[in-house]
Amino acid sequence: MKSFLMLRPLAAALVALSLTACDSTPRERQEVVRQEARRLDTVADRAAAKLRVAGRRAARFDSASRARTRQPLNEAAASTFGGQLLGRYSAIEQLTPTTIEPAFVQFMQQVRARHRDWTQRDWDYATAISRQLNAQFRAIRLDIKGRDELHIRALQTEFTALETRRDVKDLGDAIKEK
Template identity: 30%
Template sequence: MMRKPSNYTATGALFLVLLGGTACERTSPSNNDPNNQPQNRAEADLAELREWVKDKTEKTDSTLLEKGPKVREEFKQRSSQLDTRLDSLSEKSKEEYKELRRKYENWEARNQQRGEVPLHQETLRRIETELFGTPNALEVQIPADQMRDVYTQFLQNVRQRRTTWTASDWDYVDAIYRRLNEKKDLVEAQIPTNDKLKIKALQAEYLTLEAGKDAKDLYREMKQ
């Protein structure tokens, strides 16, 4: 004869289920902690814009003038997206957003002004001679196995002469640096691996020196 399950057994199982649910609820993290609140979309967009502006304004890119339209369009898209969510920002975040816009717009104006200044061939030849010993160094094809030595010479002279250069001189140096990179790109596939690594290190050093120059120029502008 089969025995029916006792009411005690069924009730006990139900009690254990309810107890488990209660225990889970008690051990789950509280959402009342203000430091544990999920970030809203507007604040996340602001954080992304902060990093983007920092990347563009604090790092020097020798091809920046050519990339100008693309950079401006990207800023326009990012700021337009954030403009639609302004009501979700705190007052402090709104002030930061205004400051980021001002910082980017000032930076863009300076770069655009630099791009509008024509290069004078006499000055260009003078600075090429300072950097390479001849004004025609970049007029000829540079063999792949000599590219490392050319970059080394370029950086040695940049280190030695950079303190005497004006902001206008740096515009010419930037133009020469871009031409040197173009020469390298033509023979990139034939450059030995170790030479490629050295060239990348020299390029990074140049960008660091140029960024330091930009910071000094900005400091002088703030004092004037």
Template identity: 35%
Template sequence: MDKIKSTTRYIALLFLGLVLWNCEGRRELEETREIVRDIEEADTISVVRTGDAAEQELEEFRAWLNRQADKGDTAIRREWPEIREELRRKNAQLEEQFDSLSAESKEEFRDLQARYKRWEERQERRQQLPLQPALAAEWQERLLGEYGNISDIQPENIREAYLTFMGTVRTKRRNWTQEDWDYVDYVYSELNQRRREIQNQVRTADKLKIRTLQAEYLALEGSADTQDMLREVEE
């Protein structure tokens, strides 16, 4: 009888041990799964954050470049060494994060690089060969007509000044040389500088129209630079 009780107690303890082991094993398995999930989520968050950071860098890079191109010729000349170094630094930062950008953003970044490489080359050339003041004044009148005296442009007619400028660019651009474009770009930057001075007084509708015209100008200018490069290759 005692032997039977002893055997029964042993079996009960063994069963209890198996149950406890099974529970403990499940708990460890679940804990392991949670750890794996945490690691996977952390990796995902890290990738997303890296991608978001790169996209933000691109957005800031685009805005910074636009601000530089928007400056007047005098300001660009005065600040050029600093602008050039900052441009190269920002470009290098984005290059390091290039793989984290989306396919669309990668394409945009390369387009921005090409566009501002041309802009940088133009600024370098103009630093070495300054524009002639008399010729610059002549180009202002040629491009802006009645708005040739840029300092006299007011908030109510700044839109018309841009329309006049772009009208001339559209019709005359095909015959311009690289040197001509230097003067055109000078007038454009001075017009932008005047807009910045009176920005708070310009109507919203006029601001939107001006942005559209600016985008068109940059596209035409980029196209002209590309054609110049192709001609140089052919020669």
């Protein structure tokens, strides 16, 4: 849509040029085309400048995100966070085929209730917990009922969607002009 809007001045110039072509000389028409080309160049230059700025901001966001994820998680904070999200299911390695589905349900209930207030670092902790749950799920998957496995897969997908939505929002905020 934006590319169409950028072409509107050129289209208007071509229409004006064709309407006045009979009443003007080739040199006059050539000057009108030059003026419109300069105007389009200016529009293109402004758009390119905005893209460069957005690209730099996105690169800074990506760099900060990578630096943050390279920092190890605090074990005590991870344990506390896990206790808050998993409640009585916080001993992930002890989950069984009958308790893993309720653990995922508990986890996602807490994620849904709390995710709007989380920082990126909070998401790092939640992701670490999710990975541990997923590892335990993979370890006992062959003994889980099909119905429970489908529900767990849906919950895993929901977590990924919430996390991705937050990443996209934060990237969008980082790119926006201030």
